[in-house]
Amino acid sequence: MTDLEFVRADPSHPAWRSPLARALAHAPAGVRDVSAEAQDGPLGLAAGIAGLEIEAPFARTLLARLTELEPPAVGAFAHIRAQMTVAGDDRYRIWFPQEYADYLAHAVLDAWQGLA
Amino acid sequence: MRLPPQANETIDRSHRLTFTFEGQPIEAYEGDTVASALFAAGRRIFSRSFKYHRPRGLLCCSGRCPNCLLEVDGVPNVRACMQPATANARVRAQNVVGSLDSDLMSFLVRVGSPFLPVGFYYRTMIRPRWAWPYFERFLRHAAGLGRLDEHARRTQRYDVEHRRADVLVIGGGDGGTHAAAEARARGEEVVVVDERGRGDVRGTAIGIYEGGLVPVAADKVLYRYRAGRIVVAAGAGEQPLVFPGNDLVGVYLPEAIRRLVGDWALKPGERAVVVGQAPTELEQAGVEIIRVADQSQQIAARGRFGKLRNVIIDGEAVACDLLVVDGGRQPAFALLAQAGATVEYDAARGIFVPRSLPEGIHAAGNVTGEGCFAPPIVSAPSGGKEKSFVCLCEDVTTKDVKRAIAEGFDSIELIKRYTTVTMGPCQGRLCQLSSIRLCAAETGLDEAAIGTTTARPPWRPVELGLLAGRPHEPTKRTAIHHRHKEAGATIMWTGAWRRPHSYGDPAAEVRAVHERVGVIDVSTLGKLLVSGPDAASFLERLYPNRFADLRPGRIRYGVLGNDAGRIMDDGTIARLSEDSWYVTTTSTGADSVLEWCTWWNAVWQMDVRIESLTGALAALNVAGPRSRDLLARLTDLDLSNESFAYLDAKRAEVADLPCLLLRIGFVGELGYELHCPSPYGEHLWDRILEAGADLGCTPFGLEPQRVLRLEKMHILVGQDTDSESNAIDAGMPWLVKLEKDDFVGRWSLERIAAEGGRERLVGFVMENGSVPLEGGQVVVDGRSVGRITSARWSNAVGAAIGMAWVPAELATEDVQLDIRRDRTLERARVRLQPFYDPEGKRLRS
Numbered sequence: 001m002t003d004l005e006f007v008r009a010d011p012s013h014p015a016w017r018s019p020l021a022r023a024l025a026h027a028p029a030g031v032r033d034v035s036a037e038a039q040d041g042p043l044g045l046a047a048g049i050a051g052l053e054i055e056a057p058f059a060r061t062l063l064a065r066l067t068e069l070e071p072p073a074v075g076a077f078a079h080i081r082a083q084m085t086v087a088g089d090d091r092y093r094i095w096f097p098q099e100y101a102d103y104l105a106h107a108v109l110d111a112w113q114g115l116a
Numbered sequence: 117m118r119l120p121p122q123a124n125e126t127i128d129r130s131h132r133l134t135f136t137f138e139g140q141p142i143e144a145y146e147g148d149t150v151a152s153a154l155f156a157a158g159r160r161i162f163s164r165s166f167k168y169h170r171p172r173g174l175l176c177c178s179g180r181c182p183n184c185l186l187e188v189d190g191v192p193n194v195r196a197c198m199q200p201a202t203a204n205a206r207v208r209a210q211n212v213v214g215s216l217d218s219d220l221m222s223f224l225v226r227v228g229s230p231f232l233p234v235g236f237y238y239r240t241m242i243r244p245r246w247a248w249p250y251f252e253r254f255l256r257h258a259a260g261l262g263r264l265d266e267h268a269r270r271t272q273r274y275d276v277e278h279r280r281a282d283v284l285v286i287g288g289g290d291g292g293t294h295a296a297a298e299a300r301a302r303g304e305e306v307v308v309v310d311e312r313g314r315g316d317v318r319g320t321a322i323g324i325y326e327g328g329l330v331p332v333a334a335d336k337v338l339y340r341y342r343a344g345r346i347v348v349a350a351g352a353g354e355q356p357l358v359f360p361g362n363d364l365v366g367v368y369l370p371e372a373i374r375r376l377v378g379d380w381a382l383k384p385g386e387r388a389v390v391v392g393q394a395p396t397e398l399e400q401a402g403v404e405i406i407r408v409a410d411q412s413q414q415i416a417a418r419g420r421f422g423k424l425r426n427v428i429i430d431g432e433a434v435a436c437d438l439l440v441v442d443g444g445r446q447p448a449f450a451l452l453a454q455a456g457a458t459v460e461y462d463a464a465r466g467i468f469v470p471r472s473l474p475e476g477i478h479a480a481g482n483v484t485g486e487g488c489f490a491p492p493i494v495s496a497p498s499g500g501k502e503k504s505f506v507c508l509c510e511d512v513t514t515k516d517v518k519r520a521i522a523e524g525f526d527s528i529e530l531i532k533r534y535t536t537v538t539m540g541p542c543q544g545r546l547c548q549l550s551s552i553r554l555c556a557a558e559t560g561l562d563e564a565a566i567g568t569t570t571a572r573p574p575w576r577p578v579e580l581g582l583l584a585g586r587p588h589e590p591t592k593r594t595a596i597h598h599r600h601k602e603a604g605a606t607i608m609w610t611g612a613w614r615r616p617h618s619y620g621d622p623a624a625e626v627r628a629v630h631e632r633v634g635v636i637d638v639s640t641l642g643k644l645l646v647s648g649p650d651a652a653s654f655l656e657r658l659y660p661n662r663f664a665d666l667r668p669g670r671i672r673y674g675v676l677g678n679d680a681g682r683i684m685d686d687g688t689i690a691r692l693s694e695d696s697w698y699v700t701t702t703s704t705g706a707d708s709v710l711e712w713c714t715w716w717n718a719v720w721q722m723d724v725r726i727e728s729l730t731g732a733l734a735a736l737n738v739a740g741p742r743s744r745d746l747l748a749r750l751t752d753l754d755l756s757n758e759s760f761a762y763l764d765a766k767r768a769e770v771a772d773l774p775c776l777l778l779r780i781g782f783v784g785e786l787g788y789e790l791h792c793p794s795p796y797g798e799h800l801w802d803r804i805l806e807a808g809a810d811l812g813c814t815p816f817g818l819e820p821q822r823v824l825r826l827e828k829m830h831i832l833v834g835q836d837t838d839s840e841s842n843a844i845d846a847g848m849p850w851l852v853k854l855e856k857d858d859f860v861g862r863w864s865l866e867r868i869a870a871e872g873g874r875e876r877l878v879g880f881v882m883e884n885g886s887v888p889l890e891g892g893q894v895v896v897d898g899r900s901v902g903r904i905t906s907a908r909w910s911n912a913v914g915a916a917i918g919m920a921w922v923p924a925e926l927a928t929e930d931v932q933l934d935i936r937r938d939r940t941l942e943r944a945r946v947r948l949q950p951f952y953d954p955e956g957k958r959l960r961s
Contacts, residue, residue, distance in 0.1 A: 004645070017796075098795075103589075
């Protein structure tokens with residue numbers, strides 16, 4: 001085993017669990033878990049990153065209720081450091097430290113509820 | 117009663133609605149405000165004043181004065197003249213005992229008012245001191261602006277939204293509209309914010325903050341605007357005149373007449389006296405204008421039960437029920453002043469005007485002073501019974517201001533603080549000019565020399581809920597968190613983490629670790645990978661102990677010190693290979709240690725790479741005499757003591773998952789820390805509990821962990837140490853290698869080693885078996901000489917044990933200590949060796 005092998009996780013491994021699985025279990029269709037697609041990046045290694053996709057006509061407004069930044073950007077999102085990417089029209093992805101999965105999912109779903 | 121339809125009325129007579137006021141139904145039209153509907157229903161008294169509980173009626177009808185503050189649907193201090201009437205709203209009076217028309221407090225305050233001069237609370241009611249709580253309760257009850265239910269929970273949703281624009285125009289009047297049109301013609305993205313909805317956003321700009329941030333309160337959303345340029349077109353505000361009886365119900369500013377008649381088709385009165393120019397709406401409404409006076413004439417108003425009865429003009433009494441006073445118009449410069457503009461007095465026009473606007477800030481329309489003029493103050497006839505109010509919000513009279521000046525508070529900023537003039541809901545819109553003029557008259561200075569008070573946000577009243585926004589509290593949870601909840605764990609805060617305190621029976625969990633095997637989620641530990649050719653030298657410089665001599669595959673405990681040698685953090689450092697080190701930190705110290713390492717690496721410019729693995733890795737500690745048996749069921753790794761000794765680190769597959777295994781023993785038993793990718797953490801947890809079921813494997817939480825580590829006298833940084841603690845005094849001199857090259861904090865530790873520390877961290881056993889309070893005092897000869905940092909009952913030791921900082925001379929085995937509990941002293945004995953397994957045989961077994 002190499003130095004960093006114990007830090008690599010394979011989403012296709014049967015032991016792999018998404019940190020957002022429970023938090024988004026009853027989420028609307030426009031809020032999706034994309035943690036399996038996480039890559040090593042400015043927030044650290046993929047194993048430590050959760051990803052959440054928001055798609056809705058009001059997706060940009062929803063983001064504006066949680067961040068001052070204009071995606072794509074890296075910075076504060078709902079008071080935590082996150083990476084925001086544009087995935088398409090009215091479709092954005094938020095990448096963030098997996099330990100905040102429940103918290104951030106709650107913040108996004110709460111903002112969704114305020115707009116939907 | 118409504119007037120016939122008016123040309124530009126804002127009410128929709130085809131849509132009716134009903135709300136309640138003090139439980140009584142009130143009919144309204146769509147487009148009415150709460151105030152206009154109440155006025156149509158015959159109400160004239162809308163509030164009671166802040167201090168004297170005087171009846172107050174509509175004055176400005178433009179959201180600037182405090183006279184119509186009511187409670188709407190439980191929200192206090194709602195400006196009724198701006199609040200749209202909505203069906204089923206519940207409207208109530210505030211700051212009254214009884215009713216608006218008959219407020220008991222007004223009678224009490226009238227009797228007591230001679231004893232309540234300006235600033236009375238600075239010099240009366242302060243003795244006897246024991247009586248202050250009673251005075252305070254009375255004052256809080258008597259004065260104020262509505263009541264908040266301190267037990268209420270969030271009843272309304274408030275959101276915060278960030279927005280951007282090239283140009284933000286504040287104010288949708290002529291000046292703002294013109295400025296917006298010009299900017300749009302240049303192709304700029306423009307947003308016009310206006311309180312009355314004459315723009316793109318109906319809302320109120322409550323301030324201009326650093327960096328051009330403009331929060332806009334728009335119903336239940338606070339928009340945080342950032343714009344390339346900000347155009348302030350806030351207009352100008354009508355000014356009241358200061359004369360006896362100027363607060364009587366029936367005294368109006370011209371704008372109020374325009375809105376009452378023009379917008380809501382309401383007749384403001386029957387017989388009017390006008391000071392200044394009469395609004396055309398009076399005639400339009402069929403009001404009889406009895407007299408038109410000029411602002412230089414002496415005016416006094418007389419009333420009965422707080423309502424206007426007649427006006428005395430130059431000594432001649434004129435009966436009327438309506439007095440319209442036009443005190444001129446003062447530019448609403450507050451937002452510009454907040455943004456950094458200077459404000460100067462224009463003596464020719466009697467107004468303050470903004471000058472020297474900062475870059476990116478512009479002014480348009482009346483706010484520049486265009487079309488504004490304010491006639492001089494009216495000298496009031498003396499000897500009248502009625503008070504002359506400078507500030508309606510705070511019930512500050514001319515007498516109050518004069519008294520403050522006579523007492524030496526003769527600058528406008530001191531007058532503001534002593535009398536609270538300009539500090540009420542109007543924020544000086546109606547009282548700043550008057551108070552400055554009165555100050556000028558009393559001090560002999562001119563208005564330019566006196567200047568204005570500092571303009572601060574919020575410029576308009578704003579709901580606290582809007583400022584609070586949504587309740588977001590960033591919270592960390594490990595990948596295994598939900599398993600803990602499913603297992604019935606009690607969850608507690610540790611820093612930003614939510615962690616299991618225990619799973620129901622901490623003592624049983626401790627016993628399981630001592631006798632069988634337990635597993636605890638330690639994913640919260642900070643984890644760093646320090647790698648590169650200079651990694652060993654880097655750690656040598658950073659830590660007081662040696663690392664260069666550590667063989668790959670071995671672990672060493674390290675205490676991280678700051679420049680002054682004080683303990684910052686602790687953890688284990690495993691050498692994975694020649695150039696690769698795995699460093700763990702405390703859970704709460706993860707971020708600060710990462711910053712610390714990164715900072716020193718930048719200073720020393722060494723060939724070292726530092727990566728945080730904290731979130732990427734889950735970590736479990738499997739501990740207890742059966743832990744080896746348990747792990748042997750999940751891995752092919754040779755776990756024998758010979759092959760995998762205490763303080764060894766190995767990488768291997770456990771439960772078919774890639775793991776780093778660290779054989780360490782924070783809880784004092786044979787134990788292994790398993791670090792694996794976070795997404796596998798839950799699976800690994802499940803497999804360990806399954807595999808260990810027949811061995812009695814039990815999850816254990818933080819509370820049992822704290823007992824277990826205390827039995828071993830293992831310190832908790834932050835619990836047993838503070839910002840003054842160093843490794844030598846904390847009982848770890850073996851860790852400080854002064855013979856090696858320079859390291860962070862060396863100078864300080866050298867001095868401590870040479871001079872001997874004043875305090876030592878020691879263990880103690882209570883003689884009477886009672887557990888003392890953490891933070892309790894260690895006493896010698898009646899003096900407090902030390903403090904307890906940790907204390908618990910230990911079944912394994914059969915005693916109440918703890919750790920404490922004591923004077924160095926007391927740090928001797930079996931020395932007696934006295935520990936204070938309330939007013940009694942309890943006896944304890946010093947222990948310098950771990951309470952449990954002092955030789956560490958169990959760790960190494």
